[in-house]
Structures are given as structure tokens and as C-alpha cells.
Amino acid sequence: MTSQKWRKYLLWFANEHVEFRLPEIKSIASLFNINIRWIEKPNQHPYWVVELPSEKAARQIASRSVGLRSCMELWAQGKTEEELHKNVRSYPMELMKPYFKPELSFKIHVETFCNRQSQAEKVSKIESFSYLPLEGSVKLKNPDVCLQLLEYYGLDSNHIPEKPYKLFFGRWIADGQRDVITMLSLKTRKFIGNTSMDPQLSLYMANQALVQPGDLVLDPFVGTGSLLVAASHFGGYVLGSDIDFLMLHGKTRPTRIQPKKERDKDESICSNMLQYGKGSQYLDVIVADASLPLWRPSFKLDCIITDPPYGIREATERIGTTKNYQISNHHLEGHIPSKVEYGLHQIYQDLFQFAAQHLKMGGRLVCWIPVVRRDYSEDRLPMHPCFQLVANCEQVLTKFTSRRLLTLEKLHEPQEKYTGSDVNSLMGDFRAKFFQYGEEQRKKRKLRKMLATQAYRQREEKEANCRAQLEDRDSSSSER
Ligand SMILES: C[S@@+](CC[C@H](N)C(=O)[O-])C[C@H]1O[C@@H](n2cnc3c(N)ncnc32)[C@H](O)[C@@H]1O
Numbered sequence: 132m133t134s135q136k137w138r139k140y141l142l143w144f145a146n147e148h149v150e151f152r153l154p155e156i157k158s159i160a161s162l163f164n165i166n167i168r169w170i171e172k173p174n175q176h177p178y179w180v181v182e183l184p185s186e187k188a189a190r191q192i193a194s195r196s197v198g199l200r201s202c203m204e205l206w207a208q209g210k211t212e213e214e215l216h217k218n219v220r221s222y223p224m225e226l227m228k229p230y231f232k233p234e235l236s237f238k239i240h241v242e243t244f245c246n247r248q249s250q251a252e253k254v255s256k257i258e259s260f261s262y263l264p265l266e267g268s269v270k271l272k273n274p275d276v277c278l279q280l281l282e283y284y285g286l287d288s289n290h291i292p293e294k295p296y297k298l299f300f301g302r303w304i305a306d307g308q309r310d311v312i313t314m315l316s317l318k319t320r321k322f323i324g325n326t327s328m329d330p331q332l333s334l335y336m337a338n339q340a341l342v343q344p345g346d347l348v349l350d351p352f353v354g355t356g357s358l359l360v361a362a363s364h365f366g367g368y369v370l371g372s373d374i375d376f377l378m379l380h381g382k383t384r385p386t387r388i389q390p391k392k393e394r395d396k397d398e399s400i401c402s403n404m405l406q407y408g409k410g411s412q413y414l415d416v417i418v419a420d421a422s423l424p425l426w427r428p429s430f431k432l433d434c435i436i437t438d439p440p441y442g443i444r445e446a447t448e449r450i451g452t453t454k455n456y457q458i459s460n461h462h463l464e465g466h467i468p469s470k471v472e473y474g475l476h477q478i479y480q481d482l483f484q485f486a487a488q489h490l491k492m493g494g495r496l497v498c499w500i501p502v503v504r505r506d507y508s509e510d511r512l513p514m515h516p517c518f519q520l521v522a523n524c525e526q527v528l529t530k531f532t533s534r535r536l537l538t539l540e541k542l543h544e545p546q547e548k549y550t551g552s553d554v555n556s557l558m559g560d561f562r563a564k565f566f567q568y569g570e571e572q573r574k575k576r577k578l579r580k581m582l583a584t585q586a587y588r589q590r591e592e593k594e595a596n597c598r599a600q601l602e603d604r605d606s607s608s609s610e611r
């Protein structure tokens with residue numbers, strides 16, 4: 132009985148962060164306990180044909196996915212227009228009929244990927260479906276039924292074919308959450324910093340962490356709280372900590388180019404949360420060093436999402452001193468502790484240990500790690516015996532460097548103090564290599580520029596010599 136409800140759906144994605152699509156959809160499916168049947172192996176193309184157990188499942192996926200543009204119940208597909216129409220005609224009428232009733236308004240929407248079409252072209256494509264017994268009235272805004280024709284012209288915008296590679300037709304079910312990216316844009320956000328995470332990636336992280344309404348979410352390197360914004364969007368109650376007192380108090384130098392040297396008085400993570408109507412989900416942020424214990428041991432979190440410092444734009448520091456001195460009681464109250472280097476290796480070791488202790492069983496740690504691309508291999512990733520690696524996506528930063536979004540799920544309670552022996556030094560020398568490669572690149576660019584200038588000068592000189600010789604020849608022949 133239930134198997135009759137399984138239908139084919141088309142998931143139509145935006146053409147960016149391609150690697151993040153599959154982990155996101157898998158996370159959302161696990162969040163709603165949806166079993167997805169993959170008709171084709173997911174690939175680079177922006178469309179996937181899947182089977183889902185119900186329309187509700189399709190709506191649930193769309194209600195959370197940031198990568199998804201839209202989802203439709205797939206009635207037919209084809210490599211040519213003729214093939215598509217042939218397949219539409221052979222789609223079972225009893226499955227289409229419920230949407231062709233006189234009392235249901237409708238529209239047919241044409242969408243193209245990697246091509247533009249004039250209104251006239253679109254209208255002629257809409258008219259090509261005139262054989263469908265649509266009885267309701269046409270309504271362009273919020274119709275009861277929206278039928279959709281999607282045409283895929285490939286991924287290369289420099290070589291757009293005349294005809295699409297693939298065409299799909301079906302009933303639109305829902306749009307993904309692309310508009311939330313605009314709504315949470317950093318351009319209009321009250322409080323941002325140099326390393327504020329862009330909303331799309333923040334939302335991906337919240338999805339990877341399986342944030343659900345009522346969850347308790349922590350970012351232990353909270354900065355300006357971008358990840359808290361995303362987690363609260365999906366209903367999480369959010370907490371953060373950061374070593375930077377000035378950042379948490381909105382006293383760092385303004386990030387935006389503006390005449391003012393100071394930030395507005397009310398710039399803070401809290402005002403961001405209020406800006407998006409999520410004030411009631413904001414618990415608090417606290418100035419604290421992630422290398423030191425802060426929470427009582429039994430304190431449990433549903434998920435941790437974080438972006439630790441890489442030592443490039445944000446220093447990697449922790450509280451400490453290399454000197455041996457005592458602070459007198461008299462100075463203790465106003466004392467600002469000194470800081471020492473907090474190596475990336477140690478940051479991840481502490482983070483994993485913290486997460487192992489404070490995550491609930493099955494809870495997820497979602498964090499970025501910076502890597503030198505040529506040194507990377509999955510078996511060199513930091514690991515912890517309490518976690519299973521669920522997803523690992525790359526975002527390329529420069530020719531040599533990238534950062535990887537790791538999603539780890541807690542499978543075991545920590546048995547004994549973790550020594551970190553499983554964490555190797557993949558990111559240990561990231562900072563040194565980042566600057567070393569940067570320097571090498573700069574030197575190469577300088578050398579290329581120098582050689583180009585030299586070649587230009589030599590050409591100029593040669594041309595000048597030629598001109599002089601010609602002039603000499605001209606003047607000597609006129610003298611003769
Ligand atoms: C990459 S930024 C995080 C940016 C943040 N996701 C946002 O959207 O604004 C890293 C943050 O870690 C903080 N940090 C550095 N060392 C720390 C430590 N030992 N303990 C806690 N926070 C630390 C820095 O102050 C910085 O705000």
C-alpha cells in the first residue's frame with residue numbers, strides 16, 4: 132500500500148558549493164527520517180532524480196535545504212523536446228488528473244539552466260503543452276498548481292548549446308531556502324567582523340549539525356556569531372564563547388568601510404539576533420578561552436558548530452605566559468591575562484575532546500579545518516575515538532589552500548582522557564606554509580613582471596634602433 136506513494140522527484144540545485152549538496156541532503160533526510168531512493172548516482176549536474184515516499188518528504192527536504200533551488204514531482208524527462216512530450220503523454224493520466232480540475236488555477240513555468248530565453252520563446256514552450264487537459268483558469272501569482280518545465284544547457288556558460296541537453300517536466304512542490312541566504316546577508320547585518328561566516332555556509336553548517344527547534348547549540352569560537360544566527364534560524368537555542376573581549380563587546384574596529392572609526396553602540400551578537408527576530412533563542416555569549424574548562428562536566432549540548440581561528444586573519448592564541456610570575460591580589464581584579472600561541476594542532480585536539488565530553492550521544496560537531504591542498508589526504512584528518520566522520524567537504528580558498536567542513540557524529544562516551552595520539556599534524560604547519568606559498572607566489576609574480584618589463588624594453592630598444600637605421604639610410608640616400 133505505502134509503496135504506491137513512492138514517486139519520482141527532481142531536486143534542482145543552485146550551481147555553487149557542489150560538494151556540499153549530497154551531505155546536506157543526506158543530513159536533512161536523516162533529520163526527518165526520510166528514506167531517499169537514488170535513481171542516478173548524484174553527480175556534478177544541478178539536478179538529481181530521486182524517489183521519495185511522499186510529497187511531505189519532498190516538502191521537508193525543501194524546507195531546510197540551502198543548496199536546493201526547487202523540487203518538483205517529476206512527470207517526464209527527455210533529451211529532446213519531442214522525447215519529453217512523448218513521455219509526458221505516456222505519464223499515467225490518473226496521476227495528473229487530480230491537478231487538472233476546473234476549480235484549480237494553474238500556471239506553467241519555464242526555467243533554464245545556463246541559458247537565457249526571451250518571453251516569446253518561453254510562451255511558445257508553454258503553448259507546446261496545450262494537449263494537457265488543464266481545465267482551471269491561468270493564475271500567474273500563487274496558482275493552485277504550478278507545472279514546471281526545466282531545461283538544462285550544461286555547465287559551461289562559454290559554450291551554450293543551441294538545444295538543451297536535458298528537459299524535465301512536472302509539478303512544482305516547493306522552493307529550497309535560497310531566499311534565507313539573502314535575508315541573512317552580511318551586507319545588511321548589524322554586527323559583522325573580518326571573519327564573519329557567509330550565511331550560505333553557516334546554514335549548511337546548521338543543517339549538517341541537524342539543528343532542530345529547541346536544540347542547544349554552542350559555538351566555542353563564536354566571533355560575531357554568524358553560526359549562531361544560522362542555528363537559531365532553524366530553531367536552535369544558541370550559546371557562544373570567544374577569547375576576544377573586544378569582539379564580544381562590539382569594540383573592535385568597524386569592518387565596513389565607513390567614515391566612523393567606532394562601531395555603533397548597539398553592535399553585538401545580541402542585536403543581530405534581534406534583527407532577525409530570534410532574540411528569544413539567544414541564550415548568551417561569554418568571554419572564555421576554549422583551551423580551558425568552562426562548563427560543568429555533566430553539561431550536554433545537542434550540537435557544536437564552529438570555525439576556529441586559522442592563524443591568518445585571526446590569531447591563534449590562548450591564555451598563558453612563558454614567564455614565571457605571581458599576580459598580587461591587589462592587581463588581580465583588573466588584570467588582563469597575557470596570551471601565548473595556541474597551535475592549530477592543539478586547538479583541534481582540545482575541540483574534539485571538549486565535544487566528546489559535552490555532546491549528547493549522536494550529537495554532531497561541525498567545524499572547518501584549514502589545509503594545504505597538496506598535503507591533504509583523508510587519512511591525515513584529525514580524528515577522535517568517540518566520533519565517526521559523517522561528511523567532509525572542501526571549499527577552495529587559494530591555489531594552495533582550502534578549508535574542509537567536517538561533520539562528526541558522537542558514537543561513544545569518552546572512556547579515559549584522550550591523549551590526542553590520533554590527531555596528526557596535517558594542519559600543524561598550516562600557517563607557516565600559507566605564508567611560505569604566498570611568498571613563493573609573490574616572488575614568481577615579481578619575476579614574471581620583471582621579465583615582461585625587460586622583454587618590453589628590449590623590444591622598444593630594437594624598434595628604436597631599426598627606426599634610427601632607416602632614418603640614417605633615408606638621409607644618406609637623399610644626400611646622394
Ligand atoms: C574564524 S573566527 C570565528 C568567526 C565566526 N564564525 C564569525 O562568524 O564571526 C575565530 C574566532 O576564534 C576566537 N579565538 C581565538 N583563539 C581563541 C581561544 N583560545 N578561545 C576562544 N576563542 C578563540 C577569535 O577571537 C575569533 O573570534
